[in-house]
Every structure is written in C-alpha cells, then in structure tokens.
Amino acid sequence: MKEINELILPEDVRYADDHEWARPANGVVRIGISDYAQDQLGDIVFVELPEVGDNYDKGQEFGTIESVKVVSEMYMPISGEIMAVNEKLEETPELINEDPYNEGWIVEVKPGDTSELDALMTKETYLSMLEGEA
Amino acid sequence: MNQEVKTTPLHAWHRDHGANMAIFGGYEMPLWYPTGARREHCTVLTHAGLFDTSHMACILIEGPAAYELLQHCFSKDLDACIGAKKTPLEDGRCAYGIFLNEEGETIDDAIVYRLHREQYMVIVNAGMGGTIAGHLAAHRGNRESTVTDLTDRIGKIDIQGPLAGTILKKVIQRPETVFDRMPYFSFKGHFDARSPLAEAVRLNDGTPLLLSRTGYTGEFGFEIFLDPAHLVALWETIMDRGETAGLVACGLAARDSLRAGAVLPLSHQDIGPWPFLNNPWPFALPYAPDRTGFTKAFIGAEALLHIADPEYTHAYAGFDLRKVSTHDTAVVVDSDGVEIGTVLTCATDMGIDRVDDRIFSITSPDKPDSFKPRGLCCGFIKVRKELPNGTVVQLRDNKRSVKVMITDDIRPDRTARRALKDMVDDG
Numbered sequence: 001m002k003e004i005n006e007l008i009l010p011e012d013v014r015y016a017d018d019h020e021w022a023r024p025a026n027g028v029v030r031i032g033i034s035d036y037a038q039d040q041l042g043d044i045v046f047v048e049l050p051e052v053g054d055n056y057d058k059g060q061e062f063g064t065i066e067s068v069k070v071v072s073e074m075y076m077p078i079s080g081e082i083m084a085v086n087e088k089l090e091e092t093p094e095l096i097n098e099d100p101y102n103e104g105w106i107v108e109v110k111p112g113d114t115s116e117l118d119a120l121m122t123k124e125t126y127l128s129m130l131e132g133e134a
Numbered sequence: 135m136n137q138e139v140k141t142t143p144l145h146a147w148h149r150d151h152g153a154n155m156a157i158f159g160g161y162e163m164p165l166w167y168p169t170g171a172r173r174e175h176c177t178v179l180t181h182a183g184l185f186d187t188s189h190m191a192c193i194l195i196e197g198p199a200a201y202e203l204l205q206h207c208f209s210k211d212l213d214a215c216i217g218a219k220k221t222p223l224e225d226g227r228c229a230y231g232i233f234l235n236e237e238g239e240t241i242d243d244a245i246v247y248r249l250h251r252e253q254y255m256v257i258v259n260a261g262m263g264g265t266i267a268g269h270l271a272a273h274r275g276n277r278e279s280t281v282t283d284l285t286d287r288i289g290k291i292d293i294q295g296p297l298a299g300t301i302l303k304k305v306i307q308r309p310e311t312v313f314d315r316m317p318y319f320s321f322k323g324h325f326d327a328r329s330p331l332a333e334a335v336r337l338n339d340g341t342p343l344l345l346s347r348t349g350y351t352g353e354f355g356f357e358i359f360l361d362p363a364h365l366v367a368l369w370e371t372i373m374d375r376g377e378t379a380g381l382v383a384c385g386l387a388a389r390d391s392l393r394a395g396a397v398l399p400l401s402h403q404d405i406g407p408w409p410f411l412n413n414p415w416p417f418a419l420p421y422a423p424d425r426t427g428f429t430k431a432f433i434g435a436e437a438l439l440h441i442a443d444p445e446y447t448h449a450y451a452g453f454d455l456r457k458v459s460t461h462d463t464a465v466v467v468d469s470d471g472v473e474i475g476t477v478l479t480c481a482t483d484m485g486i487d488r489v490d491d492r493i494f495s496i497t498s499p500d501k502p503d504s505f506k507p508r509g510l511c512c513g514f515i516k517v518r519k520e521l522p523n524g525t526v527v528q529l530r531d532n533k534r535s536v537k538v539m540i541t542d543d544i545r546p547d548r549t550a551r552r553a554l555k556d557m558v559d560d561g
Contacts, residue, residue: 001153045484064533066455068170068171068387071533
C-alpha cells in the first residue's frame, strides 16, 4: 500500500469524494480514478464502460471497475454526455494501475455545467481528505 | 473474546515491502505486494511464490491414547488414509480431514501430522487453535493424552510453485537426502530442536525445520514450520536465494484465487456450520467401499448418516473473469429463474481461460498458440438440489448476474501431486 506521501496527485486535475479525477481540455473533460483508488483496489482486471452518447448527472454511476479484490462503481464527478471511452481498457485494464492519470483515463465527457468542475477538490483539499481517512 | 488485531513476526517485512494489508482471521496480513495479485498468482503457476502463513494455528496432541483421541474427533480414518490402498497413517505422513460437531457440521478443517506414535501435530485455521484444542480436550474422556495449543508459538511459511524444490535445495543441508522419498502429504524434520526428528531437516545455518509436502494452492510445494524466532531470517534467505528463479512474495489474494482454482475449500466460507456432506471433498470422510456407511465411528458420523434433506455444494467455473460479490448474499438462479441457493466463494483464477469448450492454464502443455488468459471466475455454491456437471446457472448479487457452469475441476494441469524427483533440478 502506498504511503500518502508516495501517492501521485497531479495539480492539473480536480478530485471527487469517490476518488475520481476530472481534467478539462479542449472543451471536454477527461475522467479517471486517482492513484489512491487504484492502489486500494489492487490489480484491475475488468472495466465496464458506458456507451458514447449516454448522458449522466453528477454523482450518477457510469460504470464498474473490477479488481482482484472487489467490484466497485464509478460515479460521475460532473454531469455531461459521454463523448469517448478509453477502449484500450477492454484489453488492458491494468493501464489504470500503471498510469491512472494518462493512459488509464476512463471516459471523456462534454460537461453539462462547467461550474461543477470548480466545486471539485484541488490536490491540496483531496490530500487533506485522504490524510483524514488514513 | 479478544478483538485485538494480531500480527505475525513478518508483519514489519510486509509493511516495509509495500504490502496492502487487511485483517484475516484476527491477524493483519498482506493481501498483495506491489507485484500485484495477478502476477503473484501466475508466478506460483510458472515459478514459485512465498506465503506468510504464520496466522494458522498449531496444536500438539501427545500421549499413549493421542491416536485414539484423533480417531474419535477427526473425520479421516487414520487407520486407512494413505494412498490408493488406504494404509494407516505412519510416522512422517499427514492427512486432511474435518473436525465436526455432533450434528455433523464443520468446526474447522485440519491436517494431522504423525510425528510418532504418541505425538501428532494438528494444523487448523487462524484463530481456531483455542477452539479445536478445547474441543479435543472436552472429548478426551479416559483417552490418556495431552492437548497443547501452540498458537503463535510456531512460525509457518509456504513455498509453492514448480520451482519450490529447486529454491529450497539452496537453503537446506543435504537436500538430496531430504527430498528422497518425499511424496505428497509426507513430511520430515521437526520445528523443536530437542526432538530427535529435528536432525532430518536443517537450514544451512543449522536451524531445524519441519518440512511438509503440502500446500493450499494446488501446485507443487512445501509448507515449512519452525521456531518463530528464526522465521524472518528464513523468509529473507529464501527470498534472496529464490530471486534468480523468479520467486515472489505472495499475499492472501493470490492464495485465495489459487486455492479456488484448485477446488480447495476455505473453512468458515465453503465449509462451516452445516452438515459436511454432498460437497467436492468426500475424501475427508471415511466412507466404506459401498458408500452406505463409514469405516469408523467419530464425532458427527451418526448425524451425517441421517441428514434428511442435505444441501449440495458444487464447484463452478465462469465464462469470463467477472465476479459477483459475496459480501452481501449472492444467490444462485437456475435456468427456470428459480433461486436455488447461495454463493460461498467467487474468486478469479487469473491463470486460466476457456478456449472453445475447454479450460486451459498458462501451464497447460497443449495450450493453443498465443494463449493469453484473462482469467475465469470460479468457486463454490451451496444449493438445494444436486446439479450435474455441465449445468449452467446464474450467480446474482445486487449489481450483476454472471453465468457459470458446474464442474468437478477448475484449473487443469496442477502440479501438487507431481513426483518430487521430476520437480527438482539435479544440478
């Protein structure tokens, strides 16, 4: 298990309570799960992805992620329409373990309300939440 | 009951090596190391893995009537348990069986080791040392014997996988002599330096071991018992000497997925407070050849012979790697949509996959070219009706439904029973 100070927590994403991250770029927002989440889950063996074109509210379940330990739901950190899913995860779900913020991204959404992004946690806030849980 | 979390002597090693820890059987144990459970699982199939199993409990039964006490309490007939010919348990041999209550329900499963005619070692699950020692003492009657709970006084590590013998050979004295005539379910040596048996197996530094050709992975390997004071040193020595052979430390997640694929039960999950009957482990009961009765009387036998409508425990394998969660009850649904029972274990054996109608393992000699398994979910269900092999049922939790097939075997080409001479390099 990674110590808190070993976690990779980039500054250019925002974090949700359920350990998803969101990164805006070029009018869309990429979503994935944090280094803390992948470390807790262990080896990820299967990801159930939504369909492109599906619409989700903030906080709604959009897929499941299955590790050797457990099957977990993933929740939308913001509302929006699914514009793309990371199809590489079908064959290589371990990308989420190896590179959770880049190669291991999960979905791309067109945000319904960009102000929802601002309500998510910064690295500092997320880190103090994790320290509170530890 | 003392709820304080216990640790093994290797606890600091696990933490220092980045293990993801969890409580199991009252002990904080490693679930996996940074290697990851998938690689740990597959490395045991192809090379070897090292497991800290010091959370398991050890009981010594000694005295002129120790054997009679075990015959009375243990489900295996020790007069008829070795090999196809069912010969009696001898010195240096061990046997798997169950401690049942009067109702024929499982208290715990165990391996009984015969050290000599008047001394037996009984290995039970984590936290069960006191319970089983108490059970034995309560049924001692006039059988002259002593029962000693050695919980936390014996260190135990398991080295499992096809290269286990090759690695172990580097750390023990006179390995050729030790490995000579050492079939599955036999052992040599003793963990107690004062025993004359301790001469038989020693580490290069002289530490005595009890070395047993048993395990909980379905693969070739050994369980090693020793004085806990020497446990960390032995672990580090084996890790060091095993490195070139690809040895990795393995956690409980890999142990669970390996044993599920090997059709081995987890006590208190696959066997428990219900009659030990109609399950994949009938070899733990002393059935007479005609199967209508038992070859000996023992606690629970009468009840088992008179259960009115017993449930059936079956092994199954899925069609892909998706699991159902057994944290809340997961149910079994038959082809008519009727709920017929519950899921006991659902794990993913990550070294196997289906190709057409057959399950192959990464170690199958005849696996198809470019075989790359993603894993299959597998485990055990307990249902109200008997299901023939090949029956397809659905497992359902609160999130998903997964299709699985009843089978009597899961991971093919396991190595546990291979002859030792075929598994150890001569070099």
